[in-house]
Amino acid sequence: MQPEQPVLDSLRKAVEAMPDDVPLRLHLATMLLKAGLRDEAIRQVGAILQREPGNASAMALLQEPAVPRPQEAAPQPEPSPAAGAEYDWSRAESEVGDVLPPMFVGGSSADTSGSGDREAAAFDVERSVLRLADVAGMAEVKHRLEAAFLAPMRNPELRRLYGKSLRGGLLMYGPPGCGKTFIARAVAGELGARFLPVSFADIIDMFVGQSERNIHELFSLARRSAPCVLFLDEVDAIGQKRSQLRNTPMRSAVNQLLLELDDVAASNDGVFLLAATNHPWDVDSALRRPGRFDRVLLVLPPDESAREAVFRYHLRQRPVAGVDLARLASLTEGYSGADIAHICETSAERALMDSVAQGTPRLIGQPDLEAAIGEVRPSLGPWFDTARNVALFANEGGAYDDLAAYLKKRRML
């Protein structure tokens, strides 16, 4: 017997009011299935598995044979098997927008939103809601961040106390896509500070032939937005360009930049300096002087437990079922966080394509993820080739000892 429409409606309303009530949602999914509303049922099951991955009753529902769809629930003519390819995913997604975030959005930038302070039109101040807890794994990095940066900065009293000895900023370095920018955002979130990300390559291009006033404007914006993490990305660009462009007007812009850095570092006005680079060996030594970016932090590719957490993080809002995270982590040695994010997207695409081809929506499963791992190649090879040379031939003063230690441990040195 099929449930009546009003019963379904009141169940839907109840679920809307209590989105985390799993038994209630399970009941709704069962009723929907009985009513032949399989697509909606599947989405409810997805929402259940998002809250309770591995919920046995929810998984069992997925195995139930489909009941023919009643006429009023199918406004379009009943699709023939071939017409299943027309399943309207975007409609389905917008319908469940309140239950499940969209599965197939571009990028992973849902973590930030502009704050609307656009005075320096080229720069966007963000309000970061990321926390260190969102950064998967990386216990060592977090520990060092906490000790060297966060603990004193968090507390204005301590900040005043440590002010002198903790002048300057922290330079993060490591291979691409392993979380430097992500961590910087999380640091801003931890400090309850705004986040002002700036690419050095962009700054330099922007400032060639312009007055130093622009660079001053950037730092003023950071001050006006205090507390604020000013995040200077790709700081290696300045080193390369400075040697290429000796005696050009840009040189004075660079000097202005150094002045501003010293000024921020010297005053306690709530601007925190973070920088990142994939090529610390190209960073201008002027930037590394005491009081500027004199502390460095190596951000390495995620270890196994971190990879497991990165998978969990990137799958947490996708409709998945029966996924063995530990196995995925063990299959992805040598992959970066960005590679893993890419694997998760690829697996979602696979499940979507398959659903379209079959005419039946289905959840993302372990086979999709393992197939995606086969498709996505790890991207870190070239970086480690360079890093190895640096550790072998350019480790003056032990600047790259921690990198060398990592390479030795991995038998790459």
Ligand SMILES: Nc1ncnc2c1ncn2[C@@H]1O[C@H](COP(=O)(O)OP(=O)(O)OP(=O)(O)O)[C@@H](O)[C@H]1O
């Ligand atoms: N520890 C982590 N936890 C969760 N996600 C991570 C982690 N590390 C990396 N990621 C994911 O990888 C993506 C790439 O990381 P991010 O952009 O921070 O790397 P990056 O080191 O700044 O790279 P690049 O050198 O290319 O600028 C992040 O957006 C995030 O989705």
Ligand SMILES: [Mg+2]
């Ligand atoms: Mg980055």
